[in-house]
């Protein structure tokens with residue numbers, strides 16, 4: 001049989017469906033609840049966190065190629081903000097990842113079993129759950145999107161090595177904190193320079209292993225990078241901040257280096273004249289998306305395997321900034337947009 005990449009559907013009720021196309025196990029169910037809680041936004045009424053609604057929906061019955069997960073914790077990512085506001089259009093159900101227990105699997109799904117602890121796309125290794133005990137699902141929910149992103153950015157978009165000097169923006173954030181750790185502690189690059197929005201965040205970025213931290217609310221990060229690199233610039237610049245930083249980020253790249261624009265937390269980057277890349281020294285500009293780097297089951301498994309090895313061997317630490325009840329999802333959005341968070345925000349159903 002052709003290996004399929006299953007789709008995942010989420011429920012935060014313990015009830016499981018009873019349809020012929022799924023293989024099921026008689027798990028403990030919560031008879032009082034046969035609905036799932038959804039965080040949604042109206043297509044035509046988008047805007048700030050206050051536009052989020054907590055609604056009840058039917059628990060989906062997985063198709064032949066789907067897996068139904070009872071969610072125990074959900075990760076919050078900046079992409080949820082883009083989906084809420086419509087910057088990335090077309091999505092009205094907000095939230096991209098969750099960790100929990102498999103309630104049912106479609107008949108074509110071979111690689112997942114009912115009762116397994118899982119998060120979207122990956123089975124959670126048992127040692128992770130055991131190490132963190134009741135917090136296991138929270139840690140698990142915090143890993144996939146930001147972890148896989150940090151992985152593809154420094155292993156595939158640019159293969160960071162011992163001779164590289166790297167600039168990472170928003171180094172106390174979820175993705176930024178992981179990028180610093182991977183570049184410095186695991187890939188052993190020569191130097192990591194990072195930017196942060198406050199002095200408290202600077203301490204967090206230093207703990208992650210950054211060599212130099214710049215508070216870009218107080219200091220000109222381009223001048224500082226110039227100083228730290230003795231005018232040579234950085235081999236690679238990771239910029240997920242966008243509008244506020246892209247222009248100086250481009251100036252921080254060394255000739256033949258690479259600037260990676262991977263997000264828009266401060267707003268969208270305007271169109272860029274390709275001649276600017278020539279002026280900077282024939283640099284390369286990339287605007288990548290995680291989806292393309294985990295497009296096949298093989299690509300996903302290979303990335304997830306290495307990522308989990310780093311986490312299990314404790315080379316890579318997951319920082320949980322806040323765990324908030326799911327019904328307060330708007331609060332989580334308000335926090336991530338206000339730049340008040342470090343590490344990962346997790347919602348608990």
Ligand SMILES: NC(=O)c1ccc[n+]([C@@H]2O[C@H](COP(=O)([O-])OP(=O)(O)OC[C@H]3O[C@@H](n4cnc5c(N)ncnc54)[C@H](OP(=O)(O)O)[C@@H]3O)[C@@H](O)[C@H]2O)c1
Pocket residue numbers: 076077078079145146149170171172173174175176195196197198201240241244262263264265266267288289290291336337338339340341342343
């Ligand atoms: N392309 C991809 O495949 C991909 C995948 C995942 C994530 N991303 C992108 O990676 C970036 C980081 O995502 P994340 O989930 O890890 O979030 P995060 O870094 O935990 O939070 C965003 C951070 O951006 C910084 N920031 C600077 N200016 C901001 C502004 N005006 N408003 C809000 N935040 C601002 C803040 O840090 P300071 O206060 O320190 O500046 C804030 O903490 C986002 O742009 C996201 O879209 C891209």
